[in-house]
Amino acid sequence: MLERAGAWFLESGIQEPSGGVARFYRSDLGQNARVSTEITGYAVSFFVYLFQRSGNPAYQEAALRSARFLTRSAWDPTLGMFPFEHSPERLAYFFDSGIIVRGLLAEWHLTQDREFLDVAVQAGAGMLANFVGQEDIHPILVLPEAKPVERASAWSRSPGCYQLKSAMAWHDLFVETGRLEFQKAYESALAQALENAPCFLPGEADREKVMDRLHAYAYFLEGLLPCALRPDCAAAIRDGIPRIAGLLSEIAPIFARSDVYAQLLRIRLFADQLEIVPLDTIAAAKEAQQAAQFQLEAGGFGFGTKRGVLMPFINPVSTAFCAQALDMYCLHQSKRFTPNLKALV
Numbered sequence: 001m002l003e004r005a006g007a008w009f010l011e012s013g014i015q016e017p018s019g020g021v022a023r024f025y026r027s028d029l030g031q032n033a034r035v036s037t038e039i040t041g042y043a044v045s046f047f048v049y050l051f052q053r054s055g056n057p058a059y060q061e062a063a064l065r066s067a068r069f070l071t072r073s074a075w076d077p078t079l080g081m082f083p084f085e086h087s088p089e090r091l092a093y094f095f096d097s098g099i100i101v102r103g104l105l106a107e108w109h110l111t112q113d114r115e116f117l118d119v120a121v122q123a124g125a126g127m128l129a130n131f132v133g134q135e136d137i138h139p140i141l142v143l144p145e146a147k148p149v150e151r152a153s154a155w156s157r158s159p160g161c162y163q164l165k166s167a168m169a170w171h172d173l174f175v176e177t178g179r180l181e182f183q184k185a186y187e188s189a190l191a192q193a194l195e196n197a198p199c200f201l202p203g204e205a206d207r208e209k210v211m212d213r214l215h216a217y218a219y220f221l222e223g224l225l226p227c228a229l230r231p232d233c234a235a236a237i238r239d240g241i242p243r244i245a246g247l248l249s250e251i252a253p254i255f256a257r258s259d260v261y262a263q264l265l266r267i268r269l270f271a272d273q274l275e276i277v278p279l280d281t282i283a284a285a286k287e288a289q290q291a292a293q294f295q296l297e298a299g300g301f302g303f304g305t306k307r308g309v310l311m312p313f314i315n316p317v318s319t320a321f322c323a324q325a326l327d328m329y330c331l332h333q334s335k336r337f338t339p340n341l342k343a344l345v
Contacts, residue, residue, distance in 0.1 A: 001295060005323035006050045008299030010058055014316055015043065019062075019069030021316055024303065028312035037074045037082050038096035039316050040066050044103035045345045046320035048110050052343070053327065060110070067107040070100055071119045076143075080126030083143055090143035094131040095156070097123055098166025105172050109342065117176065124173040127166075128185050136192055137163050155216050161193040161200050162216035164223025171226045172342070186226070193220055194232060201243055208255040208306075214244050218263035225270055225341050234276045241268060241277060257304040258294035258318045261287045262325035266344070269328050273339040279332075288329045291322045320345045 008014070013032065015021045020035035021043040047063035050056070074082050082100050084091045104120040107113070130146045131138045136159040140149040151158050167189035174183035201217055202210045221240045224233045244264050248256070265287040272279035294301045296314060301322045303313035324345050331337035 001292065002050070002053065002323050002327045004295065004299035005301065005319050006054070006056070006059060006299075008314075008319060009043065009047070009050075009316070010062060012298060012300065012314075014300070014314075015062060015066065018073065019065035019067070020073070021066060024316070025300070025314040026312055027314055035085070037070060037085065038093070038099050040070055040074070041096070041100035041103035042317050042320055042345060044070070045106045046316075046324070048106040049320075049324060049343055049345060051110070063107055063110065067104060067116055070104060071115055074100075075119055075123070077122070079144055079146070080122055081130060081141075081143070081146075082123060091149065092130070092141045092143055092146075094127060094137055094139055094141075094163060095166045097127050097131070098169035101127075101169035102172060105169075105176065106342065108176075120169075121173060121177060124169055124182060127169070128181060132185065132188075137167075137189060139163070155200075155203065155213055159192070159196075160216070161197040161220035161223075163219075164189055164193040165219035166223075167193075168223050168226060190224075190227065190233075193223065194236060197236060197240070201247065207251045210247060211251050211255045211257055211260065211304075214247055214251075214260045215257055215263065218244060218260060218267065221267045222263065222344060225339075225344070228270070228274050228276060237267070237271050238277050241271065245283060252290075253307070255304065255306050256290075258291055258301050259303075259315075259321045261291040261294075262318075262321035265291060265325040265329060266321070269325075269332055269337060270339045270344075272332075273337060284329065288326055291325055294318065294322060 014025055021040040022032035023036040023039050024033050044063050044066045047059045051059035076083055081092045082097055084093050101120045101123050104116045108116040138148040139157055139159055142149055167186050170182040170186040197220055203213050204210050221237055224237055227233045248260055265284055268279055268284050271277040300314040301319040302310050303315045303318050304311050328337055
């Protein structure tokens, strides 16, 4: 499955010659959506994972193309941010920024090319300087003024516990540089996330929107992993796994997202290895089976189903999450899985 997913990334055209990666492929229209800097950041992390698991130099080359697209085309050194290129007005997203930084750090670990570390550090500093408000983290800014966009009820347009996945970039930058401001920023984001998490789910009356929030809540659990052994963080993980699992099982007949199965499986595996929550082997096997069913003949994974019917979106992030989760599950079964946080896409 990992090999087929990797082949789709390399051969489908989802990665353009520039190195930029499209947000998704529309199977009903036979065309890609526009290139996304966030998705390109995810792709860099996944290409690096594929190379480390296989040794195939094609993945190394693909990771380099995407990383250079981010540093040489997408990055705005004057603003110190990665603009979101698809909006009629220039915007920057906190969440996207952290994902991109983590992708660049993955490439830095692979190549030791200072270009990627330097831009990652500058982008992390830009996140700190521009997105951090007096009470919380601004989700979206208008550029070039770096003015916060008016917030809305949708989770992606409001601050919340999901932002902790992006704030992991600050933790990673602290590990690389020793700069205390990055660790303090992560700790602040952690405190805000722990406060927000209990009220994040279900958060909506519409069950389909709750499924989307499960994806976001899983980001929160992933964002806890750098401090997973702290009692409060471990307790949040122990509480969060059954919350996601229960709502996922309840809503899946109406709307199911492949990435939620994958994220839940990954967090189970990490929690088991860190001795926070023993692996529920029956639940994990079912989640692996469900995630695997989304892989299409071409190798990519579908985004989701509505009332059992596959939606016409083949997603790079769904593909990366599902393929990695299934690979980690196979490693677990053969007693070779280790909880490497840097490898988590």
